[in-house]
């Protein structure tokens with residue numbers, strides 16, 4: 001075991017930070033500076049000192065956190081929040097509304113919200129909204145309170161905003177006092193919200209570009225902590241690239257005008273029960289099959305998701321969640337093979353309400369929509385599947401088929417790009433399942449690649465793939 005392992009474990013336990021891979025370099029630097037500042041070289045003594053001295057630990061952690069941030073970062077979500085969501089909330093309830101930036105670093109995020117709210121609501125904004133920023137790192141909090149920034153912090157902010165809200169200050173720029181004082185900053189540990197409570201409940205929690213530093217188990221713990229800070233109808237916004245990794249079943253993922261956010265999960269709605277199930281002609285990936293009482297499995301599975309494991313028993317909960325999606329998927333696949341398209345569509349619609357990011361459900365829903373002669377719906381489902389799993393070659397393939405078969409007016413470039421993606425993906429991984437977790441790909445990967453290559457060679461040929469796609473495409 002490396003001499004650093006107990007330090008990694010201590011940081012992980014107290015702050016959740018996962019110091020593996022590239023992050024190790026930060027740990028080595030922090031260790032060197034810890035040795036220099038304490039004069040201790042013996043690692044056991046250092047560990048004892050670090051464990052018992054809170055200020056020393058804070059100083060150590062400051063060197064381990066990644067504080068990268070800037071004004072107006074990922075503006076689509078901020079624009080939606082300030083110009084769409086918050087005005088609606090104000091119209092519906094009593095101000096003030098409370099907004100919390102969890103992992104605010106040096107303050108650029110909450111101050112961006114402050115500027116945007118001020119633009120929209122003027123001086124009134126300060127009475128309408130409370131703004132708080134919290135961070136584990138005491139050093140960045142001190143910077144946030146000062147509100148003095150250099151060039152890189154402004155890289156995404158318009159010159160107009162900069163001129164309106166900042167004044168030159170010792171070669172840098174200082175935020176105007178009235179905005180600075182509006183935002184409160186406090187020490188805050190995501191792993192221990194109760195002890196380091198920043199107040200609340202909050203109507204909006206920004207949890208952006210923070211979760212990437214935690215493993216999945218820690219993220220789930222953090223969601224539970226954040227759940228305690230969130231008002232009953234509050235929302236949680238993650239960074240654009242983090243949203244999928246935060247869809248952990250603690251909160252419900254919602255999309256509004258292209259922006260994704262989380263809210264408290266409503267109790268799962270029961271997925272409709274299907275009374276009769278034919279045998280399974282198309283493959284699935286279940287190891288034990290689902291027996292001949294498949295008709296009841298849906299009901300059991302969905303009630304299983306609600307009932308079984310005590311909340312402390314994470315594995316059992318995960319299994320129930322997995323079952324609650326796998327069984328309906330298998331049933332939807334059967335219905336599709338039976339040409340029972342309406343039943344399959346109903347089942348998949350309910351499933352996608354619970355699991356909007358299931359690649360399997362999206363691909364099946366796309367295939368069903370094709371059979372229902374709803375090519376635009378099919379297109380949307382396949383596009384979503386590709387968004388979730390760019391490696392999903394079946395979605396690329398069937399999207400191209402929509403063009404080639406004339407179901408959508410042809411876009412030769414798009415069609416070729418999709419077939420080319422199939423060839424590229426299946427050349428790199430010839431037996432890839434295309435990111436499907438439960439159902440087997442609707443056509444064998446070798447066939448898909450062969451066909452895609454032929455269509456690419458031939459341009460818009462008349463080749464038809466009925467023999468390989470019958471019943472699924």
Ligand SMILES: C[S@@+](CC[C@H](N)C(=O)[O-])C[C@H]1O[C@@H](n2cnc3c(N)ncnc32)[C@H](O)[C@@H]1O
Nearest residue numbers: 015065067068069103105136137189190208209
């Ligand atoms: C990359 S910055 C993100 C800043 C800002 N939210 C943004 O999107 O630009 C991540 C911040 O999360 C903070 N952080 C890391 N672990 C934390 C924890 N356990 N509790 C609170 N903050 C934490 C770090 O100190 C760092 O300032």
